[in-house]
Amino acid sequence: MSSSSTTTTTTRLLMLKASDGVTFEVEEAVATKLGAINNMVEEEGSEDLICLPNVNGKFLGMVLEWCKKHANNNTNSDKGNDEVNKWWDKEFVMDLDQNTLYHLLMAADYLSGTELVDLLTEKVASMIRGKKVEEIRETFKIKSDFLPGQEEEIRKKNSWAFE
Amino acid sequence: MDLSRQISSEKITPPPPPHYSLPEDVVFTQILSRLPVKSLMRFKCVSKTWFAYISSDPDLVATHLDRQHSKSSLILAKSYLNRAKSRVFLLLNESKTLELDVSYISRSVETAPSVEIYNIVGSFNGLLCLEIGEPDLNSVMLCNPATREFRYLPRPDFESVGRRACFGFGFDGDANDYKVVRIFSGDRGPLHVHVYTKSSNSWRRLIVGGGGGKSGLVLSQDQSAVAANGALYWSAIGAATLRHCVLSFSIRDEVLQVTEVPVMRESDKFYEYDIKLVKWMESLVALIRYDGFTSHDCYFRSLIVNGVGINIDMMNISWSKMFVLEVGIPRGNFWTCFRGVWGESFLLNKDSELLLYEHPIIGYGSDNRKESTYWSSKILIERLPGPDWNFHEAHDYVESLVSVF
Numbered sequence: 419m420s421s422s423s424t425t426t427t428t429t430r431l432l433m434l435k436a437s438d439g440v441t442f443e444v445e446e447a448v449a450t451k452l453g454a455i456n457n458m459v460e461e462e463g464s465e466d467l468i469c470l471p472n473v474n475g476k477f478l479g480m481v482l483e484w485c486k487k488h489a490n491n492n493t494n495s496d497k498g499n500d501e502v503n504k505w506w507d508k509e510f511v512m513d514l515d516q517n518t519l520y521h522l523l524m525a526a527d528y529l530s531g532t533e534l535v536d537l538l539t540e541k542v543a544s545m546i547r548g549k550k551v552e553e554i555r556e557t558f559k560i561k562s563d564f565l566p567g568q569e570e571e572i573r574k575k576n577s578w579a580f581e
Numbered sequence: 582m583d584l585s586r587q588i589s590s591e592k593i594t595p596p597p598p599p600h601y602s603l604p605e606d607v608v609f610t611q612i613l614s615r616l617p618v619k620s621l622m623r624f625k626c627v628s629k630t631w632f633a634y635i636s637s638d639p640d641l642v643a644t645h646l647d648r649q650h651s652k653s654s655l656i657l658a659k660s661y662l663n664r665a666k667s668r669v670f671l672l673l674n675e676s677k678t679l680e681l682d683v684s685y686i687s688r689s690v691e692t693a694p695s696v697e698i699y700n701i702v703g704s705f706n707g708l709l710c711l712e713i714g715e716p717d718l719n720s721v722m723l724c725n726p727a728t729r730e731f732r733y734l735p736r737p738d739f740e741s742v743g744r745r746a747c748f749g750f751g752f753d754g755d756a757n758d759y760k761v762v763r764i765f766s767g768d769r770g771p772l773h774v775h776v777y778t779k780s781s782n783s784w785r786r787l788i789v790g791g792g793g794g795k796s797g798l799v800l801s802q803d804q805s806a807v808a809a810n811g812a813l814y815w816s817a818i819g820a821a822t823l824r825h826c827v828l829s830f831s832i833r834d835e836v837l838q839v840t841e842v843p844v845m846r847e848s849d850k851f852y853e854y855d856i857k858l859v860k861w862m863e864s865l866v867a868l869i870r871y872d873g874f875t876s877h878d879c880y881f882r883s884l885i886v887n888g889v890g891i892n893i894d895m896m897n898i899s900w901s902k903m904f905v906l907e908v909g910i911p912r913g914n915f916w917t918c919f920r921g922v923w924g925e926s927f928l929l930n931k932d933s934e935l936l937l938y939e940h941p942i943i944g945y946g947s948d949n950r951k952e953s954t955y956w957s958s959k960i961l962i963e964r965l966p967g968p969d970w971n972f973h974e975a976h977d978y979v980e981s982l983v984s985v986f
Contacts, residue, residue, distance in 0.1 A: 520603070527607050535611060543615035551626045558608065563629050572626050578682070578729065579622035 432459070433467045434482070440475030444482055451485040453530030470529070477518075477525040484510060484534055511541040516557065519545075609634050614644040618727035618980050635982075642982045646706055649979040654923050655681075655709070655726075656935065656976070657701050662969040667697040669726070670962055671978065672923065675937060678962045681726050686713070701974060702761070702805040703750030707981025710750035710761055719746050721761060723779065723985040732985040734761060737775050737784035749806025749813035751832035756780075762813060762830055766800040768820035772828075776835060779985075787835060794839035797821055798828060805974070806830070807858045809865040816858050816867070825856050827867065842867055860977075861922045868919075921975035930972040933965040 430446040432455070449468075450456040458468055470478060487506055514522065519541060526534040546554060555562065562569060573580065603612075613621060613635065625632045634641060654672040671679040687697055702710040707727055713720045724731040746763040753760060758780045765773040772795055774787040789795055797820040806813035813830045817839070825842040842856060857868045920928040920935070927938040937959045965972070 523603065523607065527604060535607070539607065539611040540615055542612050546612075547616050547620045549620075551623060554624055554627050558603070558627075560628050560631075562627070564626075564632075569626050572632065576622045576625065576729075578685075579619050 431466075434478065435467060435469045436473050436475035436478045437471050438475045440478070442475075442478065442482055444486075445489070448482065448485045448489045451489060451531065451533075452481070453532065455529065457530075472528050473525045474521065477521045480518075480522055481525050481529060481531060481534065485531070488533070507537050511537060514541065516545070609638070610640060610644055614641055614648055618645075618982060621982065622728060637984075642984075646979070646981045646983065649707075649981065653978050654921075654928075654975045655701065655704060655978040656920065656928070657698060657973045658965055658970055659697075659699075659973060660967065660969045661971065662967075667699075668965075669698065669701075670935075670972075672935075672961060672975070675959055675961065683726065685729055686711075686722075686724065686731060700748075700803075700805060701976050702748040703808055704976040704978050705750065705752040705759065705808070707979055707983050708759060708985060709976075709978075710748070710759075712748065717745055719763065721748065721763075721777075723759070723761075725981065725983060725985055727980040728982060728984075730985045734777055735783065737763075737777075737786075739775070739784075739786055745802060747800040747802070747805065747815055749808070749815065749830065751806075751808050751811075751813050751830075753833050754811075755833055760832055762806065764800060764815070764828075766798055766817065768797055768799055771796050772798060772837070774830075774837065787837075789837055794819060794826060794841070795828075795837060798826065798839060800828065804858075807860050807865060808832075809860040809863065812865075814858050814865050816856050827858065827865075842869070857919065859922050862925065920972050923975060928961070928972075928975050933968055933970050935961040935972050937961050 431443050432446050432449045434442045434444060434449065434455070436442070446459065450459060455468060473481075487510075488503060511519075519538060523535065523538045523542065526538055546557060549557070554560070564572075613624075616624075621635050625635050651673075653674075656670050656672060658668045658670060660666045667683075669681040669683050671681055673679060683698060697714065698711050699714060700712040702712060702721070704710075707725055709724045709726060711722050711724055713722055713733075721734045722731050723734065746765050749762040749764075751760050751762070752758075758778050760779070761777040763775050763777075771791045772789050774789050775784050776787055777784045798817050799820055800815045800817045804816060806815050808814075811832050813832060815828045817826045817828045818824065819826055819839075819841075827840050827842060829838050829840065830836070855869070859866050859868060918929045918931050920930050922928065923937065925939075929936045929938055939959070962972075
């Protein structure tokens with residue numbers, strides 16, 4: 419049956435330390451799904467404690483949870499895995515509020531988790547596609563810097579996009 | 582002064598660092614490239630940086646285009662009673678269609694009473710090439726229906742050869758440039774070929790020798806070129822031989838070549854068949870209609886073009902037969918209602934409705950015309966406004982930010 423020794427090959431554990439001191443013990447295969455950690459492991463060799471001063475423990479935990487799911491699903495090379503991952507991704511982003519999404523995206527970007535960034539930016543895009551200009555400014559904390567009249571002119575030119 | 586230039590020439594002072602903000606790369610390349618064009622056009626109003634980025638960043642245009650996976654199709658509908666009327670429909674999937682507002686085009690010229698779309702010449706990367714107004718005007722524009730940008734092509738300096746031109750629209754991926762080709766053909770003399778490139782916004786005359794069947798070649802009117810494998814293809818008839826040919830034009834190298842369509846069993850009555858070129862499964866396919874003596878005695882044979890590509894060596898055009906099909910529609914009708922292909926299915930116009938015929942393939946490589954096709958049809962669009970309305974050729978389409986300028 420499937421109780422072979424393949425799963426028990428030496429899985430090295432890495433210790434990741436978040437900005438608030440929270441530490442996570444993660445299998446190397448899981449953590450190296452993140453490009454930044456992969457680079458650190460490759461460059462700095464066998465350092466077991468990796469400090470991540472830009473990521474808060476709460477969000478690092480979420481990022482690692484995502485990595486773990488994907489690493490697990492990818493080990494058994496089943497055709498249904500894509501479906502499982504998709505379903506799981508959907509669940510993962512479904513109830514994220516804007517603030518969490520923002521911090522998670524920052525963390526994923528900082529850690530170079532390309533696939534996770536794709537997933538999260540897709541979620542952001544789906545949340546903002548129908549929004550008004552004012553809501554976008556609010557969401558991204560942007561102040562309009564147009565000269566008087568400029569914004570009106572652009573609005574007039576693209577009035578159909580505001581219908 | 583043009584607003585976009587005005588804004589880009591003003592110094593954009595970086596905004597004071599907000600108390601938190603996403604990296605620009607994430608916002609611009611990652612998030613904005615996933616938005617529909619309509620949202621992006623609206624978000625130009627967010628700030629100068631967003632305006633500049635959405636208006637003119639080549640990476641955003643490219644990434645946005647790359648992300649357009651689901652292909653839809655565009656189809657033009659026209660009324661033959663009132664020629665000043667046309668409508669454009671976007672076929673999103675089997676059960677969803679959307680009418681595009683193209684009224685801004687007809688409002689664009691104040692002097693002309695009617696500047697409706699006469700024909701869709703071609704569609705690439707979200708750009709359409711359109712014939713506008715009466716066909717004899719040979720008036721052509723590039724249009725991006727997603728951004729609603731459009732641009733009339735300049736009139737060539739050199740002579741029109743009198744008749745209506747046949748057009749083709751292609752994309753040169755190596756040069757990242759778009760080309761419009763117009764050809765005047767006649768039963769005597771050489772072809773007159775003019776090539777427009779978007780980057781130069783001007784026309785060139787192409788010197789065409791009369792050899793290789795390129796003299797006395799008559800292109801089928803009302804059929805724009807089919808683009809496939811880096812080349813444009815027109816169906817044509819040799820005036821002297823009365824044989825059906827395909828005129829090909831390689832978009833990158835601008836090499837013209839004439840290839841005869843092989844006539845099979847019916848060679849003794851070759852004038853009784855008719856040909857339509859379509860792009861099907863990424864290849865050029867010639868649908869050949871053979872008419873028999875009874876009204877139902879009609880079948881189709883398709884030929885696929887082999888060995889034509891973007892290579893300069895275009896000498897090796899060959900044909901292989903793919904399928905024979907028989908349709909359950911009296912002859913003549915199928916032909917007049919055939920509107921193109923969508924995925925693997927055929928689009929047919931019947932009684933002002935658009936039908937999708939699925940699985941039109943049978944009998945690969947078979948010569949047996951008794952094999953029959955089992956068609957299933959679905960209605961794609963609700964009825965057009967009246968019986969005088971018709972759907973015309975369908976074109977693949979993806980939404981994009983690609984500029985017509």
